[in-house]
Amino acid sequence: MLYSGISVALVAIAILTVFICLRLLFRKSWFLVWLKGTMTFVALLFAIFLCFLALDMYRYKAYQKETTIATLSMQKLGEQLYRVKVAAPPDGEYSFDVSGDLWQLDARLVSWSGPFSALGMQPGYRLERISGRYYSLEQENDGARTVFAIAPSDIGFDFWAWLNSHEGVPWVDAKYGSATYLPMRDAAIFTVSIGNDGLIARPVNTPAVEAVEMWQ
Numbered sequence: 001m002l003y004s005g006i007s008v009a010l011v012a013i014a015i016l017t018v019f020i021c022l023r024l025l026f027r028k029s030w031f032l033v034w035l036k037g038t039m040t041f042v043a044l045l046f047a048i049f050l051c052f053l054a055l056d057m058y059r060y061k062a063y064q065k066e067t068t069i070a071t072l073s074m075q076k077l078g079e080q081l082y083r084v085k086v087a088a089p090p091d092g093e094y095s096f097d098v099s100g101d102l103w104q105l106d107a108r109l110v111s112w113s114g115p116f117s118a119l120g121m122q123p124g125y126r127l128e129r130i131s132g133r134y135y136s137l138e139q140e141n142d143g144a145r146t147v148f149a150i151a152p153s154d155i156g157f158d159f160w161a162w163l164n165s166h167e168g169v170p171w172v173d174a175k176y177g178s179a180t181y182l183p184m185r186d187a188a189i190f191t192v193s194i195g196n197d198g199l200i201a202r203p204v205n206t207p208a209v210e211a212v213e214m215w216q
Contacts, residue, residue, distance in 0.1 A: 076186035100132030114171035
């Protein structure tokens with residue numbers, strides 16, 4: 001709800017900015033026509049930026065440490081091929097056919113400090129991708145690799161990616177969180193939560209526990 005509320009607030013600010021710009025643009029008493037047009041153009045660009053930022057942030061969810069963010073269930077389809085269902089409330093369930101012996105889930109993490117933290121901004125996450133991996137180095141190099149995006153940024157604007165590539169931005173940290181590769185097995189169920197150092201994957205039922213014990 002936190003990131004959804006922020007998105008709504010950003011859209012409201014953008015609409016208000018456009019309204020003020022239009023009022024200023026059509027005021028006959030404005031003393032500098034050139035300055036009026038320039039300021040209006042800049043303000044409109046700012047409003048558009050806020051709308052895209054709102055759309056991008058809407059996909060993130062606030063979290064507390066050790067919160068379960070996804071549950072994965074597996075069905076064997078063939079040799080080294082599994083259908084992996086990723087249940088990620090409240091977004092729903094995703095299904096992927098993953099090749100390999102091991103699986104890994106990645107997420108985007110964003111955390112706040114300084115004045116943002118003082119204002120009550122909570123860390124957020126967004127599921128990024130799921131990938132498969134082989135035990136054999138030869139298969140890993142030559143076999144079919146599967147990497148699926150779970151929630152791709154398809155609006156042409158990716159604020160998290162910009163933050164991730166600019167480490168000097170104050171009071172905000174954007175990084176990847178990755179669960180350790182774990183084995184796939186028919187009927188296995190795993191949960192993924194967020195810990196201090198990233199994502200933590202845990203086996204839930206007997207097939208998952210047995211798969212992890214045999215692999216280790």
